[in-house]
Amino acid sequence: MSLEAVIIIGVVILGFVFLYIFLKRNQPSDDVLEIVKLLQSTAAQDRETLLSTLQQHTHSLNARLDRAAEVIGNVQKNIGEMSEIGRGMKEMQEFLRAPKLRGTIGEHILKELLTQLLPKQSFHLQYKFRNGATVDAAIQTANGIIPIDSKFPLENFRNMASAATEDEKNKFSKLFASDVRKHIKDISEKYILTQEGTIDYALMYIPSEAVYYEIVNSIPLYEYAGKLRVLPVSPTTFYAFLKAILMSYEGQKIEKQAQEIIRAFRALQSDYQKLDGSLSVLARHITNAYNATASVMTNFTTLGHRLTTSLPGKQEEDDQLKIEE
The missing domain is CATH 3.40.1350 (Trna Endonuclease; Chain: A, domain 1)
Incomplete structure (x- = not known):
């Protein structure tokens, strides 16, 4: 119970004591009755306030207890899980x-x-x-x-x-x-x-x-x-x-691929050399044919020139025919 509630209750009790002594000495008057009513009303309000305060504290305490119970439940659950892990670790160790x-x-x-x-x-x-x-x-x-x-x-x-x-x-x-x-x-x-x-x-x-x-x-x-x-x-x-x-392994693969490329180039080089040889032979044949053709043309031209110069011309033949007539 809080200090405030204790003080209120003490004041109420002192009021009743004072009223009791006063009534013993004198007959109650209207003022006294009013005071009594006022004290009774105040006491009732104080009781209601006290009860309300107690209810609020009780509600707050219950809420805290509920949260504490929830936390304790979670802790127990975690402890259970840790126990399971511990058993699992022990089983693993035994394994x-x-x-x-x-x-x-x-x-x-x-x-x-x-x-x-x-x-x-x-x-x-x-x-x-x-x-x-x-x-x-x-x-x-x-x-x-x-x-x-x-x-x-x-x-x-x-x-x-x-x-x-x-x-x-x-x-x-x-x-x-x-x-x-x-x-x-x-x-x-x-x-x-x-x-x-x-x-x-x-x-x-x-x-x-x-x-x-x-x-x-x-x-x-x-x-x-x-x-x-x-x-x-x-x-x-x-x-x-x-x-x-x-x-x-990757290096070996690259090296293998490089070797394959080199082999391909060597094969291409061999084909090139073969083609170069064939082209050289063809070029020689073409050169020989050209030279032979040029020689034939030269001989043919020379022969034609000789024939032209050794035979009489047409004018000479006509003059000779006139003389004979």
Whole structure:
């Protein structure tokens, strides 16, 4: 109850007390009756005001309680959703405990990256070598086959990350390094087969960026991988690697097209040389024919001149006939 309401009630009570004492001492008069009526009217108005104020406060309080209940309901709903997410994460963690299932996930991600970036004819999944070994993927390049095997050494990495003490962390760090070394050695021995057309290094695809950076930030592990000619790659670095391979394919395509253009020009050059030879022969024949024609014309002209000069003319023949007559 507010201070204002308490004061009003106190004033009303004091009024009634004062009235009671006054009436005890004297007989009520008209003025007193008027005062009593006025006090009763004022008390009634004060009660109505007080009730109205209380109702307003009650309504406001109920509205706030409704909003609070709504907020609490939303919070409970969100807590339920977070619990579902937590259960889902726990189930995912349990799912990833099985090495074979982790390997399946890594192979699937590897397949998706290859399919999205490279031409279908440029790579093979589950590529089998003649010695019976099967690698997760193999990329065909001009220099040879690039073998790629997916590895996901998660168990000891997770133990290392959740270790409570420094000793436990060092223990699991050594176990993690041992797991990675084993994977590197297996890839190097099984899949770098230059006698079967591979290049002299292989890729170890690691589906987790966190696991990848733990490996490459360890100088001993990175040097060991380099010594055995195994290159660790994560989804991000493998994407960049594939883009470089794709650019080399484009370069090879351009080079092939350039070679085809050069071959076409060489064929055109050969045809030109043949045509040039034929035109040269034709020109010689035309020149010879022209020379022969000119020689014949010259001889013909000379013969005509001789005939003209050796025979008597028509006037001489007429004079000779007159003499004979």
